[in-house]
Amino acid sequence: MTIEERYSSVINWFQVNMPVAETELRYRDPYQLMVAVILSAQCTDKRVNLITPPFFMRFPTVESLAEASHEEVFELIRSCSYPNNKTEHLIKASSMIVDDFKGFLPQTVDQLMTIPGIGRKTANVIASVAFDKQALAVDTHVFRVSARLGLTVNSKTPLETEKQLTKYIPGDLYSIAHHWLILHGRYVCVARKPKCRECGLKEYCAYPDKTE
Numbered sequence: 001m002t003i004e005e006r007y008s009s010v011i012n013w014f015q016v017n018m019p020v021a022e023t024e025l026r027y028r029d030p031y032q033l034m035v036a037v038i039l040s041a042q043c044t045d046k047r048v049n050l051i052t053p054p055f056f057m058r059f060p061t062v063e064s065l066a067e068a069s070h071e072e073v074f075e076l077i078r079s080c081s082y083p084n085n086k087t088e089h090l091i092k093a094s095s096m097i098v099d100d101f102k103g104f105l106p107q108t109v110d111q112l113m114t115i116p117g118i119g120r121k122t123a124n125v126i127a128s129v130a131f132d133k134q135a136l137a138v139d140t141h142v143f144r145v146s147a148r149l150g151l152t153v154n155s156k157t158p159l160e161t162e163k164q165l166t167k168y169i170p171g172d173l174y175s176i177a178h179h180w181l182i183l184h185g186r187y188v189c190v191a192r193k194p195k196c197r198e199c200g201l202k203e204y205c206a207y208p209d210k211t212e
Contacts, residue, residue, distance in 0.1 A: 091119025
């Protein structure tokens, strides 16, 4: 099977079997998405969705978060991973958005990456999900599933995985492909003991051990 055939087969399978694939983070606008994605680093979406409702009641706008104290933000997000670092990132990010972008999140990946706490993965998520840009975010699920399926070869970094994926996936599918791979990695192609026997992609998969 050529790499082009593998991509075509995998994409066709997802289009038939997962025609709708979206983020499981709950948000209403780009500001809320930014907060949720920053909180989600090394933390489950389920946990983030428990944290954000009271958080957004207290800080409904980027302006209110920019004026927040470290102590108050920390108290609201302390149940997620690395709450101290995330508190600093959220306050600094909001302050920069207010000061440099007039209170509105920029829409390009390059501009988003100038904001504290927003790396390439987070920038790609915001650009694609909030602003419908052609950007493909690579998290741990996307990195793992892409390698196992054989969509990426010898990739050592998320950026290399992103480059390989975007070479073969059509631009208009970047956003949904990101969610296809995340959801597949979250529920089927899990890190330990992937559920290969029930996986609909095993016919096209390059993973050597499909016995689970």
